[in-house]
Amino acid sequence: MRRAVLATTGISTLIVALLALKPHQLPALAGTAPRSAASSPPAGTSPGPATGTGMFTGDPVDTRYGTVQVAATLAKGRITAVRVLHAPDENGRDQEITSYALPRLTQEAIGAQSADIDAVSGASYTSQGYMQSLQSALDQAHA
Template identity: 35%
Template sequence: MRRALLAITGLAAGTTALVVLKGAPGSGQTVPDVPVALAPVTPGGSAAPEPPSPTAAASGSATPSSRASAKPTPKPSADRSPASQGGTRTRTTPAAPRTTTSAPKVTTRTVTGPSVTYEYGSLRVRITLSGSRIVDATAIGLPLGGQSGQRSDDVQARYSGTSGEVVARQSASLSTVSGATYTSTAYKQSLQAALDKA
């Protein structure tokens, strides 16, 4: 028992002396240069810290106790983003800005052409425009009854209304209604004057 106690005490004293002598300033020991490829690797996968340079050992700034007290690198915490932990993160793109300007209001207006006198009477054409587009047309003052009234009805049916030839062609270039040449011509003249006014 006594021998074992002496052996342990001697071992402890020798180790302490070795540490003190090795780390003492001015001990004159030089640290051998170890190539990076042969440097020992720690279990975490990174190379072991480089041994202190001879000047640092001589000044006493890098003792084994100061090396041992260096802080280990922190592990990633749970509150870090997935990208910093090596995971993938979806990139969100900002939404396109919404336009707040509304389309200009389209104004609807009515324009009436001059009264045109022809062989069977007189007529005027009134057109309704939405913006610059003709949306409706009608003849006013057409003769009623008899053969003249029949011709007037034929012209009105062909040219006027929201689905008539005036709206379809958007101009006064209309085909002449058969059997109502004078009425067709008067209608076109008043229509052209209304378009020029519009």
């Protein structure tokens, strides 16, 4: 009887401790100031008609491992291509991560027609930078 009480108490304590843990959140990135609607598009943007046609350069996003910047090509408001302008490449590990993460992110963005895509496992910072830069390009296209 005494063992049952001790086991129940121990399990209850463990469950309470696990429930007290906060869920994992993606890291916040530096250099991501909100853009105002009245701001002019950055240099290197090729705005098209109001339908969102042309190439739109996203803002550079500084991440822990380097800057990420993309340019989105849209035709009639649909993403047809995403070109990576800057990505972390300081060392072999950065190059390895970007070589597998960026094609997946591009494929996801074109498939979803949005910057609201899943991050690539093992490339959280690069993924967040990619999504934020892509979103700024899409915001310009729809402005």
